[in-house]
Amino acid sequence: MDHLPIFLDVRGKKVIVDGGTTVAARRVERALSAGADVHVYGTVFCDEFQPFAGNSDLTCHKRPLVADDFTGAIIAYGASEDDARDAHLYALAKAAHVLVNVADVSQYCDFITPSVVDRSPLVVAISSGGTAPVIARILRARIESLLPPAYGRMAQFLGGFRDKVLDGIKITRARRRFWEDMIEGPVGDQFLAGDIKGAEAHLTQALEAVGDGSELAQKGEVFLVGAGPGDPDLLTFRALRLMQRADVVLYDRLVGKEIVELIRRDAERIYVGKRPDHHAMQQEEISLLMVKLAKEGKRVLRLKGGDPFIFGRGGEEIEILAENEVPFQVVPGITAASGCSTYSGIPLTHRDYAQSCHFITAHGRDGVLDLDWDVLLRPNQTVAIYMGLSSLRFMTEEFQRRGVNPETPAAIIDNGTRPNQRVLTGTIGDLYEKAMAEEFKGPSIIIIGGVVKLRDKLKWFTEDPKGKFSMSLVPQGTL
Numbered sequence: 001m002d003h004l005p006i007f008l009d010v011r012g013k014k015v016i017v018d019g020g021t022t023v024a025a026r027r028v029e030r031a032l033s034a035g036a037d038v039h040v041y042g043t044v045f046c047d048e049f050q051p052f053a054g055n056s057d058l059t060c061h062k063r064p065l066v067a068d069d070f071t072g073a074i075i076a077y078g079a080s081e082d083d084a085r086d087a088h089l090y091a092l093a094k095a096a097h098v099l100v101n102v103a104d105v106s107q108y109c110d111f112i113t114p115s116v117v118d119r120s121p122l123v124v125a126i127s128s129g130g131t132a133p134v135i136a137r138i139l140r141a142r143i144e145s146l147l148p149p150a151y152g153r154m155a156q157f158l159g160g161f162r163d164k165v166l167d168g169i170k171i172t173r174a175r176r177r178f179w180e181d182m183i184e185g186p187v188g189d190q191f192l193a194g195d196i197k198g199a200e201a202h203l204t205q206a207l208e209a210v211g212d213g214s215e216l217a218q219k220g221e222v223f224l225v226g227a228g229p230g231d232p233d234l235l236t237f238r239a240l241r242l243m244q245r246a247d248v249v250l251y252d253r254l255v256g257k258e259i260v261e262l263i264r265r266d267a268e269r270i271y272v273g274k275r276p277d278h279h280a281m282q283q284e285e286i287s288l289l290m291v292k293l294a295k296e297g298k299r300v301l302r303l304k305g306g307d308p309f310i311f312g313r314g315g316e317e318i319e320i321l322a323e324n325e326v327p328f329q330v331v332p333g334i335t336a337a338s339g340c341s342t343y344s345g346i347p348l349t350h351r352d353y354a355q356s357c358h359f360i361t362a363h364g365r366d367g368v369l370d371l372d373w374d375v376l377l378r379p380n381q382t383v384a385i386y387m388g389l390s391s392l393r394f395m396t397e398e399f400q401r402r403g404v405n406p407e408t409p410a411a412i413i414d415n416g417t418r419p420n421q422r423v424l425t426g427t428i429g430d431l432y433e434k435a436m437a438e439e440f441k442g443p444s445i446i447i448i449g450g451v452v453k454l455r456d457k458l459k460w461f462t463e464d465p466k467g468k469f470s471m472s473l474v475p476q477g478t479l
Contacts, residue, residue, distance in 0.1 A: 002129040003111070003112060003127065003129055005114075005125065005127070006111075007123065007125070008074070008075070010031060010034050010035065010036040010074055010075070011034065011035035011036070012035065012036075012037060013036055013037060013072075013073075013074045014036070014037050014039060014072045014073040014074060015031040015036040015037065015038050015039070015073065015074060015075055015076070015077070016039050016041065016065070016069065016070065016073050016075070016076035016077065016093075016098075017031070017038060017039070017040045017041070017076075017077045017079060018040075018041045018042055018065055018076070018077065018078050018079065018080055018085065018089050019040075019042065019077075019078065019079035019080035019081065019082075019085075020040075020042075020049070020080075021079050021080065021081055023079040023081075023103045024040065024077070024079035024080075025049055025052075027077040027079055027113070028040060028049065028052060028058065029051075029052070030113075030116070031077075032052060032055060032057055032058060033118075035057070036057065037057055037059075038057055038058045038059070039058075039059045039060075039061065039069070039073075040058065040059070040060045040061065041061045041063070041064065041065045041069065042061070042062070042063065042064045042065060042080065042085070064085075064088075065088070065089060065092060066092075067092055067095065067096065069092075070092055070093060070095075070096035070098050071096070073093075073096065073098045074098070074099070075098065075099045075100070075101070075111075076089060076093045076098050076099070076100045076101075077100075077101050077102075077103070077113075078090065078100065078101070078102035078103065078105070078108065079102075079103045081103075083105075086102045086105055086108055087108070089102065089108075090102060090108040099111055101113055106130055109130070112127055112129065112130050114126050114127040114136065115127070115133075115136040115137050115139070115140035116140070117140055117143045117144055117147060118152075119147055119149060119151050119152030119155070120152055120156075121152065121155050121156055121159065122147075122151055122152050122155045124140075124143055124147070126139050126140050126143070148192075150191070150192050151192075153191075154183075154188065154191045154192065157191060157196070157199070157200075158179070158182070158183070158203075161203060161207070164207060165178065165179070165207065168207055168210075168211075168212065168213075169207075169210060169212060169213035169216075170212050170213065171212070171213045171214060171216075171217040173217045173247065173297065173298075174210070174212075174213025174214070174216040174217035175213060177216055177217070177219075177299075178206070178207075178210055178213065178216065180245060181206075182202075182203055182206060184241075186199075186202055187199045187202050187203045187206070190202060217297050218297040219297060219327075220293065220294030220295055220296060220297045220298050220299065220300070220326065220327070221294060221299050221300070221326070221327045221328065221329070222290050222294050222299075222300045222301075222302060222318075222321055222326055222327070222328040222329075223242040223245075223246060223299065223300065223301045223302065223328070223329055223331065224302045224304070224308050224314055224317060224318060224328060224329070224330045224331065225239045225242055225243070225301060225302065225303050225304065225308070225330075225331040225333070226239070226304055226305075226306060226307040226308050226312070226314075226331060226332050226333020226334070226335075227239065227251075227252075227254075227255045227256075227259050227303050227304060227305055227306070227333055228305070228306065228333040228334040228339060228417070229305065229306055229334055229335070229336045229338075229339030229340055229416055229417045230254075230256050230305075230339070230415065230416065230417040230418040230443075231339070231343075231417040231418060232256070232258045232259050232262065234333075234334050234339060234417065235259065235262070235333075236331060236332075236333070238331050239331050239333065240262060242301060242329075242331060243262055243263045243264065243301060243303070244263075244264045245264070245299055245301075246263065246264060246267050246299050246300065246301035247267060247268065247293075247298040247299045247300070248267060248268040248269075248270065248293055248298050248299075248300055248301070249263050249267050249268070249269045249270065249300075249301040249303055250270050250272045250286060250289065250290065250300065250301070250302050250303065251269065251270070251271060251272065251273070251303040251304075252272065252273050252303065252304050252305050253271075253273025253305075254273070254304075254305030254306070254443050255303050255304070255305050256418070259303075260303075263301070263303075267301070270289075272286050272289075283313060283316065283317075286302075286317070287316065287317050287320035287321070288320065290302060290317065290320075290321065290326070291320060291321065291324045291326055294321070294326045294327075295324075295326070302317065304333070305333075305336070305443070306333055306334070306335045306336045306339075307332050307333045307334065307335040308330060308331075308332070308333070309330070309332070310335040310336075310337075310359060310386075311359070311361045311386045311387070314330065318330065335359075336386060336416065336443070336445045337357075337359055337384035337386070337445055337447075339416060339417045340413040340416025340417060340421075340445045340447075341384070341413070341416075341445075341447060341451075342417075343413075343416055343417045343421060343461045344411065344413045344416065344421070344423045344447075344455060344459065344461070345454065345455050345456075345457075345458035345459030345460055345461070346411060346413075346423075346447055346451055346452055346454060346455050346458070347451050347454060347458070348382050348384065348447075348451065349382065349451070350450075350451050350454065352450075353380065353382075353449065353450035353451045353453070353454070354380055354381050354382040354449050354450060354451050355380050355381065356378075356380075356381040356382070357381065357382040357383075357384060358375065358376060358381060358382070358383050358384070359384050359386065360376070360383065360384070360385055360386070361385070361386040361387050361388075362385055362386070362387055362388040362390075362391035362394075362395060373398070373402055376399075377399075377402055377403065377404060380450070381449060382447065382448070382449035382450075382451050383447070383448040383449060384445060384446070384447055384448075385445065385446040385447075385448070386445060388444070388445070388446045389412070389435070389440060389442050389444045389446075392412075392431065392432050392435055392446065393432045395446070396410070396428045396429070396431055396432050397432075399428050399448070400428060400429065404428060406427060406428060406429030407427050407429065408427055408428050408429075408448060408449070408450075409425065409426075409427060409448075409449065409450060409451075409452035409453050410425070410426055410427055410428045410431045410446065410447065410448045410449075410452060411423060411424060411425045411426070411431075411446070411447045411452045411455060412424045412431065412435055412438075412440060412444050412445075412446050412447075413444060413445050413446075413447065414438075414440045414441070414442065414443075414444045415442075415443065415444075416443075416444075416445060417461075419463070420463075421461065421463045422438070422440070422463065423455065423459070423463070424438055424440070425452055425455050425456075428448060431446075
């Protein structure tokens with residue numbers, strides 16, 4: 001993040017705008033809407049300013065800016081489109097310790113002006129850090145269409161109950177849960193449907209029923225959520241909602257930084273990732289920690305790469321939760337075999353090559369598994385191997401030892417669905433040597449079968465092997 005987002009209170013405070021351009025008029029409009037005392041300098045009152053004529057909070061000065069004009073000012077905008085004038089404004093603002101923004105001149109900007117979606121009192125600000133303002137404007141248009149004006153009115157309506165909720169529910173965690181239940185439940189539905197009286201009655205009854213909130217605060221729960229194979233766009237809507245409701249998050253090594261950043265900002269984050277020969281926390285410890293946290297009344301998000309129930313040990317974890325009578329819910333995620341094969345252009349099934357697909361893992365609780373080779377060696381099927389990079393030599397040699405043609409197509413997909421995805425194709429006879437030359441680090445998935453032949457024809461995802469735009473994995477340790 002290149003800039004710190006801040007909503008600045010400018011009510012009754014002096015804001016300077018220098019210039020008579022369309023950009024200057026937009027700066028004036030935004031500052032006036034926020035209640036500022038706006039002073040425009042060095043311009044005649046052009047057509048763009050006509051809508052503000054007679055506004056008592058706007059003062060126009062035809063003369064150029066001087067140092068004394070910055071006395072009492074909180075921010076200054078430059079919008080003259082004159083380089084020398086912009087430089088003069090910036091120098092005066094710096095001398096007066098006033099924050100300044102000069103349109104389209106990054107070296108003269110202490111802050112940037114975002115695109116704004118105004119649903120007062122709800123305000124959404126969007127910024128590209130000055131690098132791509134057109135993208136910010138496009139996103140603003142999309143959010144405008146997705147966020148009805150009724151949401152602003154609902155925020156104002158709920159604000160009328162804020163003091164009552166603060167006085168009645170003393171526990172912070174309980175207050176947040178109460179508001180979540182009201183907004184995402186019947187109160188929000190009734191208000192948006194136009195039933196204001198019904199929403200008010202329901203909220204009042206719920207507030208009386210919840211008491212001081214102590215019982216609500218003690219209701220712990222676990223959300224077991226699959227984060228998918230890496231690309232944040234592959235998260236489900238439900239996963240995103242629960243990521244915003246958690247009090248504490250236990251996340252794996254394979255969950256990317258971009259996904260972790262979507263978690264509610266004030267949630268506690270605990271890294272419990274595992275890699276070969278190094279576990280931040282043992283599986284049994286993770287399960288017991290979830291029980292402990294939930295018993296303390298916390299909403300616990302267990303965030304796992306891929307899908308929790310496909311080689312994700314999700315079943316083991318919720319067994320412990322069930323035994324300890326901890327409420328839980330499970331959100332599936334796109335599993336690695338599906339996500340990685342799709343992004344690599346290798347379909348898992350195809351009428352001409354594979355009529356079935358087997359998902360296997362090369363590792364069990366006590367190391368390499370004793371696999372059912374009779375099933376894996378059948379023709380016209382795909383085998384997807386999870387966590388197989390460290391066992392690649394053993395797996396490929398074992399396939400060949402049991403009679404599989406060494407020319408059988410095979411592939412490794414490293415960092416699948418991420419911009420730094422790499423795909424290596426070959427055969428089970430040469431895949432190990434090729435992989436060693438590439439120095440894959442994982443996470444990787446191995447695909448064996450005739451469908452690999454389709455890679456060159458069907459690949460569609462633009463890969464960036466050098467990682468210029470890569471989505472990094474979260475480093476070890478607690479954020």
